[in-house]
Amino acid sequence: MQYYTSPFNKEIELKFPKKITIYDTTLRxxxxxxxxxxxxxxKLEIAKKLDEFRIHQIEVGFPIVSKHEKDTVSTIAHEGLNADVLCLARTKISxxxxxxxxxxxGIITFMGTSDLHLEHKMHITRQEALNTCMKSxxxxxxxxxxxxxxxxxxxxxxxxxxxxxxKKAESYGxxxxxxxxxTGAITPQGMTFLIKELRKEINTNIALHCHNDFGLAVTNSIAGLLAGANDVSTTINGIGERAGNASLEELVMSLKLLYGKDLGFKTKIIKELSEMVSKDxxxxxxxxxxxxxxxIFRHESGIHVDAVIEEPLTYEPYLPELVGQKRQLVLGKHSGCRAVKAKLDDCGYNVTKDQxxxxxxxxxxxxxxxxxxNDDVFKDIIRNIDEPIDP
Structure with a gap:
């Protein structure tokens, strides 16, 4: 058994779309x-690793920003990835x-549509914004x-x-x-309402781009999918402006293990992806x-360690290997005899009960x-025990 989640999850009937597309925007x-x-x-290395992960689409950059950025986007686009390569573009022909x-x-073209953005950022009317978007x-x-x-x-x-x-965008194809x-300003209930309202009017695919200002980006994304959206934007490690974006690893593993929606990703390289992005x-x-x-898979408390040694899923919802992690038993003030004995066995020491x-x-x-x-401190403790210990 690789995971064990709450059986109550299955008591609720949920309807996800038949096809869900994840487009990752770590690089943008x-x-x-x-x-x-x-x-x-x-950027190229991260894009290739995302492709190995089998991500559906990668938003690789914003080419108008600079000559270097344009060259980078072009390089990735010509790399022959299986994932679709997208970039960002304002509603400008240039x-x-x-x-x-x-x-x-493809492109993701954008414009602020709230009155707040129209009035204070772009200084245009709603109709002017609509006309500009449709032309683009x-x-x-x-x-x-x-x-x-x-x-x-x-x-x-x-x-x-x-x-x-x-609706107008849909009519323009x-x-x-x-x-x-x-600004991460919606609740899961608000997202459910919004997507259901939009679904009354439009048939085209709806994607969700959620920011994490209140820690709800992943939850809002899942709520949106259940309400009728099809696609979700993510970033590795949830990075992004302010509190970041919906986390790729959290969304994918939640969908796979909590909701039973396996999108076919190579989850064993999640940790590798995370470390690569963190380093870069x-x-x-x-x-x-x-x-x-x-x-996430480190245990110190004696009560926990005793149980984990016998059955890891007592204190882990899934095994670490599923995401490229490893379990660690950490020694500290909460450690008990079983944890220390396991560490001694790993180091090849035989001890008496008193020792x-x-x-x-x-x-x-x-x-x-x-x-x-750490290992050095632990071995030093062993060496300083009054009676000799057999290696």
């Missing part, structure tokens, strides 16, 4: 994390031409691109206007519309980060003195 929105700048080789020069499979969609479709239209700040946009914008929760961006993964954090008790006592003391019990 993830790179907008303050202080992060990926070079061409780093941006779309830059994407065409790169030979990408028409131009991109005429040039053979896959076109997704993203309504920036969609979750704070007037509903009737949002419906009008998406857009392949997908994106609901961008730009310089953003350390929090120790308690779900799925990929260092502490074991002394070692456990010293392990606790050392940790409370502020020392981390």
């Amino acid at each position: 929105d993830g790179e907008q994390t303050p202080g992060v700048c990926l070079d061409k080789q780093e 941006d779309i031409n830059a994407a065409l020069d790169c030979d990408v499979d 969609i028409e131009y991109a479709k005429d040039h053979g691109l896959f076109v997704a239209f993203s309504a920036e700040d969609a979750t704070r946009t007037d509903l009737d206007y949002l419906k009008r914008m998406y 857009v392949d997908r519309v994106h609901v961008a929760d730009t 961006t310089g953003l350390e993964v929090p120790y308690n980060k779900p799925v990929v954090g260092k502490n 074991l008790c002394k070692i456990v006592k010293r392990v606790k003391e050392k940790r409370e003195e502020g020392q981390y019990i």
